[in-house]
Amino acid sequence: MSPGEDGLxxxxxxxxxxxxxxxxxxQRRTGLLCDLTLTSGGACYPTHRSVMAAVSLYFRRLFxxxxxxxxxxxxxxxxxxxxxxxPDALDALLEFAYTATLTIxxxxxxxxxxxxxxLGIQCVADACRDILGETVEAEEEAEQQGxxxxxxxxxxxxxxxxxxxxxxxxxxxxxxxxxxxHISCSPLSLLPASPVSHPSPASDSLRSLPSTQPPSPExxxxxPQPGQNGDPRAVRGATLNGGHPHWLQDRPRIARxxxxxxxxSEDDDMEAFDGAVMGNTSLPTSMADRGAAAAAAAxxxxxxxxxxxxxxxxxxxxxxxxxxxxxxxxMRTHTGEKPFQCSACGVRFTRNDKLKIHMRKHTGExxxxxxxxxxxxxxxxxxxxxxxLHSGTRPFECPLCHKAFAREDHLQRHRKGHSCLELRTRxxxxxxxxxxxxxxxEAFQAHSSAFLPRSVLDGGGGGSGPPLMFxxxxxxxxxxxxxxxxLGPQRLAAYPELFLRGLRESEGDDPGRRSxxxxxxxxxxxxxxxxxxxxxxxxxxxx
DNA sequence: CTGGGGATGGGGCCC
DNA sequence: GGGGCCCCATCCCCA
Numbered sequence: 392m393s394p395g396e397d398g399l400x401x402x403x404x405x406x407x408x409x410x411x412x413x414x415x416x417x418q419r420r421t422g423l424l425c426d427l428t429l430t431s432g433g434a435c436y437p438t439h440r441s442v443m444a445a446v447s448l449y450f451r452r453l454f455x456x457x458x459x460x461x462x463x464x465x466x467x468x469x470x471x472x473x474x475x476x477x478p479d480a481l482d483a484l485l486e487f488a489y490t491a492t493l494t495i496x497x498x499x500x501x502x503x504x505x506x507x508x509x510l511g512i513q514c515v516a517d518a519c520r521d522i523l524g525e526t527v528e529a530e531e532e533a534e535q536q537g538x539x540x541x542x543x544x545x546x547x548x549x550x551x552x553x554x555x556x557x558x559x560x561x562x563x564x565x566x567x568x569x570x571x572x573h574i575s576c577s578p579l580s581l582l583p584a585s586p587v588s589h590p591s592p593a594s595d596s597l598r599s600l601p602s603t604q605p606p607s608p609e610x611x612x613x614x615p616q617p618g619q620n621g622d623p624r625a626v627r628g629a630t631l632n633g634g635h636p637h638w639l640q641d642r643p644r645i646a647r648x649x650x651x652x653x654x655x656s657e658d659d660d661m662e663a664f665d666g667a668v669m670g671n672t673s674l675p676t677s678m679a680d681r682g683a684a685a686a687a688a689a690x691x692x693x694x695x696x697x698x699x700x701x702x703x704x705x706x707x708x709x710x711x712x713x714x715x716x717x718x719x720x721x722m723r724t725h726t727g728e729k730p731f732q733c734s735a736c737g738v739r740f741t742r743n744d745k746l747k748i749h750m751r752k753h754t755g756e757x758x759x760x761x762x763x764x765x766x767x768x769x770x771x772x773x774x775x776x777x778x779x780l781h782s783g784t785r786p787f788e789c790p791l792c793h794k795a796f797a798r799e800d801h802l803q804r805h806r807k808g809h810s811c812l813e814l815r816t817r818x819x820x821x822x823x824x825x826x827x828x829x830x831x832x833e834a835f836q837a838h839s840s841a842f843l844p845r846s847v848l849d850g851g852g853g854g855s856g857p858p859l860m861f862x863x864x865x866x867x868x869x870x871x872x873x874x875x876x877x878l879g880p881q882r883l884a885a886y887p888e889l890f891l892r893g894l895r896e897s898e899g900d901d902p903g904r905r906s907x908x909x910x911x912x913x914x915x916x917x918x919x920x921x922x923x924x925x926x927x928x929x930x931x932x933x934x
Numbered sequence: 935c936t937g938g939g940g941a942t943g944g945g946g947c948c949c
Numbered sequence: 950g951g952g953g954c955c956c957c958a959t960c961c962c963c964a
Contacts, residue, residue: 714945716951724943744954745942772957773939780938800959801936808935 415442416489428470429485432478435470436485446488448511476506487515492709518704518711 425437480502504519729739757767759774785795787802
């Protein structure tokens with residue numbers, strides 16, 4: 392593989408996000424590494440700033456770099472008093488933050504909605520609104536007309552006068568024109584009166600919710616949404632560059648080249664997707680990813696555009712089901728009800744369309760003929776799979792062993808096994824040279840070597856060329872590697888699991904083969920990667 | 935372990 | 950909003 396072409400390979404780990412969240416939730420429950428305590432009604436909720444900043448626009452602003460949260464705020468634990476959010480609602484919102492699932496009694500829906508709006512947890516607010524339906528809308532309209540309001544309610548709706556535009560049914564019908572129905576008001580008009588009044592997390596160990604309340608999610612929604620070209624980054628960039636107050640600024644972003652097209656980056660895409668297109672829901676991660684990918688594909692490829700249809704939440708699994716009339720269909724997956732029975736063989740199905748396809752077995756109908764051979768198929772996707780055999784294309788390649796597959800699910804099955812990992816993770820190296828795959832450090836290195844170009848693994852300067860998919864992961868890996876290299880042995884000791892062998896080596900456990908210092912180890916990594924690359928090149932030449 | 939067919943569930947579009 | 954139809958991703962099973 393030539394250096395210029397040794398493509399940057401990204402290996403997605405779909406379960407990673409779920410596992411990460413699960414571990415963070417464990418940490419929250421045990422109080423481990425908690426650096427923020429939220430209080431409400433006398434109850435304390437230890438949590439993590441990073442998580443809260445990730446899930447809540449309010450905390451994102453509060454802990455943003457301008458507020459010192461990035462560096463200075465990392466010092467000690469702080470307390471944030473949120474008496475305006477009821478304890479139950481706060482509990483539910485925290486649960487949501489750490490599990491991606493919102494579990495609340497219907498009676499508490501309104502409190503959660505208010506809390507979500509206050510804290511800028513837009514997807515929860517939207518989900519609550521969707522569930523509460525017109526009631527909330529009507530109430531809020533009444534509130535805006537000057538009705539008597541409580542403090543919390545004022546905080547919710549007090550500065551959102553214009554936001555009542557849209558989001559609801561009438562707009563959803565227009566959602567294909569997304570981004571236009573919000574534009575009528577300037578983002579500046581939406582700013583809190585005094586956004587800089589947020590106290591710094593670094594300076595306050597005890598605080599109440601700032602007097603300037605976080606804008607409701609709708610307010611954030613009313614940031615200019617994807618402009619005429621549908622690219623939200625144009626708006627965001629303008630916002631950042633224009634020096635808007637921090638409430639309108641999102642997280643720091645890794646510099647990217649200007650968009651070559653209207654295609655949305657993954658995260659931007661998801662935000663635009665959430666905020667504007669589908670009204671955002673508490674999607675499980677995998678679903679969200681799929682949704683983002685689908686939206687990206689739709690936007691980029693001119694394929695199907697996501698039509699906004701009222702999402703409905705399954706009361707059993709809390710899953711958000713998109714599409715009108717799809718919830719009963721989904722519910723049958725829980726009830727096991729199979730109302731559609733084949734008149735020929737008695738087999739029952741949960742869905743009519745599946746029964747229809749099944750009937751083709753009896754009728755002999757195979758409506759999908761292969762144009763290249765006499766084969767005919769029951770399903771279009773069977774034909775699609777079959778056609779890949781004729782074309783000989785194997786577009787799905789294992790990034791580890793480079794074996795190619797015609798079908799994506801076969802690649803997934805292949806990667807779920809261990810064969811390709813065993814192939815990849817090292818041939819014997821000398822008489823002492825057995826790589827211990829169980830070693831986390833080397834596992835990480837082996838893992839990284841599959842992702843990272845040599846320049847990155849060497850700790851050399853950044854890659855060339857435009858960032859590709861998974862660049863963010865690569866940069867994170869690079870940062871981690873550089874951090875590892877700079878850690879001294881004493882610091883390494885703070886990471887007993889990951890650096891177990893590093894400690895063993897420093898204690899002389901394996902004095903023969905390996906050198907002692909992290910820097911030397913990094914050099915050795917580089918050597919191994921280089922050797923690895925040489926071996927791959929040789930193998931390819933032999934082929 | 936891989937190739938292939940079939941089943942299942944979700945989402946988009948349309949009526 | 951409900952439902953039909955279609956496409957898609959994923960999973961399961963068998964050879």
